[in-house]
Amino acid sequence: MKKSGGPVRSFPLAEAAASEFAKQQASLPLPDFSDTEKTFNHLSDGELRKAARLFKLMGQEWLTRVMSRLGVSAVQYGIPGAAWGVRNTIYHQFVGGTNLLTALPRIGRLYERKVTSMLDYGVEAKTKTEDFNAYMKEVIRSLEFSAEAPAAIAAVVKISGIAPVSLLESLNGETVDFDDDSHAAFQAALRRLDAICGKAQELGLQVYIDGEESWIQNTIDQLTNKMMARYNKQKVVVVNTFQMYRHDRLEFLISSYEKAQKEGYLLGAKLVRGAYMVKENKRASEEGYPTPIQPSLEATHADYNTAAKFCLEHLESICCCIGSHNEASVRLMTEMMRDRLIPRNHPHVHFAQLLGMSDNLTFNLAAGGYNVSKYMVYGPVEEVLPYLVRRAQENTSVTGEIGRELKMIKEELARRRN
Numbered sequence: 001m002k003k004s005g006g007p008v009r010s011f012p013l014a015e016a017a018a019s020e021f022a023k024q025q026a027s028l029p030l031p032d033f034s035d036t037e038k039t040f041n042h043l044s045d046g047e048l049r050k051a052a053r054l055f056k057l058m059g060q061e062w063l064t065r066v067m068s069r070l071g072v073s074a075v076q077y078g079i080p081g082a083a084w085g086v087r088n089t090i091y092h093q094f095v096g097g098t099n100l101l102t103a104l105p106r107i108g109r110l111y112e113r114k115v116t117s118m119l120d121y122g123v124e125a126k127t128k129t130e131d132f133n134a135y136m137k138e139v140i141r142s143l144e145f146s147a148e149a150p151a152a153i154a155a156v157v158k159i160s161g162i163a164p165v166s167l168l169e170s171l172n173g174e175t176v177d178f179d180d181d182s183h184a185a186f187q188a189a190l191r192r193l194d195a196i197c198g199k200a201q202e203l204g205l206q207v208y209i210d211g212e213e214s215w216i217q218n219t220i221d222q223l224t225n226k227m228m229a230r231y232n233k234q235k236v237v238v239v240n241t242f243q244m245y246r247h248d249r250l251e252f253l254i255s256s257y258e259k260a261q262k263e264g265y266l267l268g269a270k271l272v273r274g275a276y277m278v279k280e281n282k283r284a285s286e287e288g289y290p291t292p293i294q295p296s297l298e299a300t301h302a303d304y305n306t307a308a309k310f311c312l313e314h315l316e317s318i319c320c321c322i323g324s325h326n327e328a329s330v331r332l333m334t335e336m337m338r339d340r341l342i343p344r345n346h347p348h349v350h351f352a353q354l355l356g357m358s359d360n361l362t363f364n365l366a367a368g369g370y371n372v373s374k375y376m377v378y379g380p381v382e383e384v385l386p387y388l389v390r391r392a393q394e395n396t397s398v399t400g401e402i403g404r405e406l407k408m409i410k411e412e413l414a415r416r417r418n
Helices: 012-026 036-040 045-058 061-076 082-087 090-094 100-111 129-148 165-170 184-203 214-231 249-263 277-287 297-313 327-339 359-367 381-398 401-417
Strands: 116-121 152-157 206-209 238-243 267-272 318-323 349-354 372-378
Touching (some): 012 327, 036 359, 036 401, 045 090, 045 401, 100 116, 116 129, 129 152, 152 184, 152 372, 165 214, 184 206, 184 214, 206 214, 238 318, 249 297, 267 297, 297 327, 318 327, 327 349, 327 359
Parallel strands (some): 116 372, 206 238, 267 318
16 A cells, blocks of 8 residues: 655645745744644553653652662673563653564654654664674565555664674775675665655655664765665655764765755755764764864754755655754744745655653644644663663753643643642
């Protein structure tokens, strides 16, 4: 079953109708991201109180440090109670389930509120061929699931799930020769990625390639560009991730657009701030090279918003996803769409947030008629722990989202009591 999508290809009458529709939408009020009733009406009082307790715990930096250093090992080595503790706290908040079947209730619950899911099997950094093949098969399974369920629209791929990190790192400083058959491991990884992207094209879906650490990202970008050149000729099937907390990514977005224009394909661009800041700064300090991270949070915000504007200015050739938990950036995007008379449901503009975070953005955007999804991470507890650690670190040390989440939950509980 193919799903519709792709670039806007309209005739003059259709364009006129779309323009009139956009004018009508421009007169509507923009989403109110402080509306806690609309944000949380899918959660019971008990679920809200549980979330409040979790966010309060996550706001403790010492607890995040302990989890980062000891929690992963405790679960992986089977320490009694460790997996149970993770499963019933941070895992439940940020992960949909252990597999697609157990995630289905949360996928359906989101779709009832006009929020679609991007399916993300949360496995990464494997070393064995059988693990890489298993990951590929699971991603293809998620695409087949999405083709039958309108509640899901895309699959997410981590290149470290289909190729050894050591291989990706060894190629990171060079221009990859895709025709070199002497490197069997790389050719195998390329075949896995091609199988995933080919299946997405066949089913009319999209594949979002996740951003990873800077010491493997150049290899990932080259692989992604190869797939975009192959599959993004008529519509955007493959979407790359641009981590704007790196000081070189705005320039890279522009050069990626110019490369796509020159080679005749459409650019898929998901804009995020990033989730590896702690790791990046630590490695740069230990190995004595300049950090790739922006000099300040303000610089990250500036580049992110400039990148969003650039995508809107080239909407016929760029399909963009605003993967942001930053309310100011999301609001700016809605204002720019209004000012440019871009329809809220334009197929080349999408918003996305992670499951368990920034529901005030997700559900108020959905209520306002925008295209919006949740990243539906799923997988066994021990496999998704690195992802969960990054979520905890991101919330406490990068974006400071914990305070906002907790404040809004308390406001909604107070509103319900009154």
